[in-house]
Amino acid sequence: MPITLLDSVAAMQQHSLALRTKGKRLGFVPTMGYLHEGHTSLMQLLRPRCDVLVASIFVNPMQFGPHEDLSRYPRDLERDQQLCEAAGCDVIFHPTPQEIYPAGFHTHVAVEYLAETLCGPWRPGHFHGVATVVAKLFNIVMPHVAAFGQKDAQQATIIKQMVRDLNFPIDIVIGPTIREADGLAKSSRNVYLSPEERLEATSLYGALSLGKSMIEKDARDPAVVVAAMRQHLEQHMRAPEIQYVEIVNTRDLHPVEKIEGEILMALAVRLGKTRLIDNFMLKV
Amino acid sequence: MPITLLDSVAAMQQHSLALRTKGKRLGFVPTMGYLHEGHTSLMQLLRPRCDVLVASIFVNPMQFGPHEDLSRYPRDLERDQQLCEAAGCDVIFHPTPQEIYPAGFHTHVAVEYLAETLCGPWRPGHFHGVATVVAKLFNIVMPHVAAFGQKDAQQATIIKQMVRDLNFPIDIVIGPTIREADGLAKSSRNVYLSPEERLEATSLYGALSLGKSMIEKDARDPAVVVAAMRQHLEQHMRAPEIQYVEIVNTRDLHPVEKIEGEILMALAVRLGKTRLIDNFMLKV
Numbered sequence: 001m002p003i004t005l006l007d008s009v010a011a012m013q014q015h016s017l018a019l020r021t022k023g024k025r026l027g028f029v030p031t032m033g034y035l036h037e038g039h040t041s042l043m044q045l046l047r048p049r050c051d052v053l054v055a056s057i058f059v060n061p062m063q064f065g066p067h068e069d070l071s072r073y074p075r076d077l078e079r080d081q082q083l084c085e086a087a088g089c090d091v092i093f094h095p096t097p098q099e100i101y102p103a104g105f106h107t108h109v110a111v112e113y114l115a116e117t118l119c120g121p122w123r124p125g126h127f128h129g130v131a132t133v134v135a136k137l138f139n140i141v142m143p144h145v146a147a148f149g150q151k152d153a154q155q156a157t158i159i160k161q162m163v164r165d166l167n168f169p170i171d172i173v174i175g176p177t178i179r180e181a182d183g184l185a186k187s188s189r190n191v192y193l194s195p196e197e198r199l200e201a202t203s204l205y206g207a208l209s210l211g212k213s214m215i216e217k218d219a220r221d222p223a224v225v226v227a228a229m230r231q232h233l234e235q236h237m238r239a240p241e242i243q244y245v246e247i248v249n250t251r252d253l254h255p256v257e258k259i260e261g262e263i264l265m266a267l268a269v270r271l272g273k274t275r276l277i278d279n280f281m282l283k284v
Numbered sequence: 285m286p287i288t289l290l291d292s293v294a295a296m297q298q299h300s301l302a303l304r305t306k307g308k309r310l311g312f313v314p315t316m317g318y319l320h321e322g323h324t325s326l327m328q329l330l331r332p333r334c335d336v337l338v339a340s341i342f343v344n345p346m347q348f349g350p351h352e353d354l355s356r357y358p359r360d361l362e363r364d365q366q367l368c369e370a371a372g373c374d375v376i377f378h379p380t381p382q383e384i385y386p387a388g389f390h391t392h393v394a395v396e397y398l399a400e401t402l403c404g405p406w407r408p409g410h411f412h413g414v415a416t417v418v419a420k421l422f423n424i425v426m427p428h429v430a431a432f433g434q435k436d437a438q439q440a441t442i443i444k445q446m447v448r449d450l451n452f453p454i455d456i457v458i459g460p461t462i463r464e465a466d467g468l469a470k471s472s473r474n475v476y477l478s479p480e481e482r483l484e485a486t487s488l489y490g491a492l493s494l495g496k497s498m499i500e501k502d503a504r505d506p507a508v509v510v511a512a513m514r515q516h517l518e519q520h521m522r523a524p525e526i527q528y529v530e531i532v533n534t535r536d537l538h539p540v541e542k543i544e545g546e547i548l549m550a551l552a553v554r555l556g557k558t559r560l561i562d563n564f565m566l567k568v
Contacts, residue, residue, distance in 0.1 A: 104536070106398060112392070114390060132450075135419075139453060140451045165420075
């Protein structure tokens with residue numbers, strides 16, 4: 001059966017309601033399109049866990065700041081459609097911005113505290129935009145299970161918290177970060193990188209690997225590990241704008257005083273016009 | 285069949301999911317308990333529109349300000365249960381505050397702009413608390429249709445906006461204000477009034493009736509009508525704290541410059557320790 005492409009909220013809701021009434025289990029992978037193996041791995045992860053697999057492709061204006069890359073964010077629906085089909089999707093929900101944010105839209109969902117650290121201060125309003133669009137998509141697609149990538153660790157944690165706090169009857173599955181052969185985390189934004197920046201971009205993975213190996217060799221002071229990771233970035237890139245290198249607990253994403261338990265090492269670096277993020281989750 | 289009393293989120297969600305899978309249509313009336321004919325009229329309104337009728341009884345701490353009447357808000361579960369049963373409810377959802385707001389709760393739903401006028405400035409955070417708990421209850425009860433009272437006009441408008449903005453697949457029905465014989469709007473808080481205050485409290489209805497009759501006699505300047513309504517309140521009460529008398533459009537609850545179209549006359553008065561609100565909706 002060819003993949004079903006739906007672009008209106010009403011059509012998607014009716015489709016999902018009809019499937020649910022038939023007892024079908026719905027899986028959902030929300031994306032901003034320009035798909036890569038990170039996205040398709042999430043689809044493959046959910047495929048055996050549901051009867052009907054839905055992907056959304058929607059570049060969400062609400063999660064972009066006024067000076068961010070909304071207008072130049074890469075788009076290729078035809079290619080995305082082929083990748084969704086190959087990954088086993090049954091339905092693509094592909095609404096316009098006007099369909100999602102009609103005139104007179106006034107509501108947002110805020111997950112406080114977890115949005116205060118890491119990317120939060122660098123992208124004011126970003127996680128409101130993420131939480132709001134995901135709440136909307138959950139009500140439109142009505143899935144039983146939804147998948148998000150570990151690459152966007154703060155987003156994944158905030159979505160899990162929102163689902164718990166607002167009692168969405170949805171299981172959240174987090175899929176592992178998919179990387180290029182040299183360690184760079186796959187991202188739709190990697191297409192922005194010049195050949196030189198692309199080479200330098202592996203330093204994010206290098207810094208995380210260095211931090212991990214220090215912790216495996218019993219480093220427990222986050223300040224010492226963070227300093228070494230920053231130094232690695234500075235030594236391996238010509239002019240990086242290091243936005244943050246932080247070691248936080250995985251529960252509420254606030255900095256740890258001592259490295260123990262389940263921690264997240266996360267960093268964000270701006271390379272020219274491209275902002276890259278990456279993280280490792282470790283159990284100590 | 286006796287009414288079913290559920291107090292856990294998981295039990296309520298399982299109950300609703302099972303009913304939905306059987307194709308049952310669920311109706312929902314959220315309340316803070318201490319029920320009166322305003323509440324039961326909403327139940328009677330939904331009874332013929334659904335297969336299974338659920339009422340929630342939950343005094344929501346998140347919608348009370350720090351100096352408001354949360355601790356003394358009246359409660360009587362046994363009587364509420366009888367009234368629900370008599371009004372045709374099948375299920376009462378009656379969770380504890382800890383069940384709804386477990387430790388580490390961090391999320392809120394905000395409907396901006398519509399919360400800026402009327403009660404908004406007088407009850408900071410109130411409508412965040414209302415929108416958040418209703419979003420939660422919608423995800424827990426998963427109704428097809430839910431009813432709210434016109435007495436809380438701003439709440440009703442905000443809920444309708446939230447449902448539209450977050451794409452909840454739920455029909456919202458607004459039931460008319462139910463009044464005592466002398467015009468006082470029924471409210472759980474009327475029990476706070478002393479006999480003298482109870483007599484004075486009819487002035488709210490009196491002021492609204494005066495405003496309505498002026499508009500019916502072609503008054504179109506909201507300032508003139510509001511001034512007459514305020515004067516009525518001041519003349520018929522000994523020491524009213526008039527919080528607001530406003531004439532707003534019903535769309536976004538902002539003041540009108542000219543009385544035309546569909547408008548809401550709304551007022552809030554504090555009588556001793558009791559805060560009373562009331563409103564008329566008019567088509568001009």
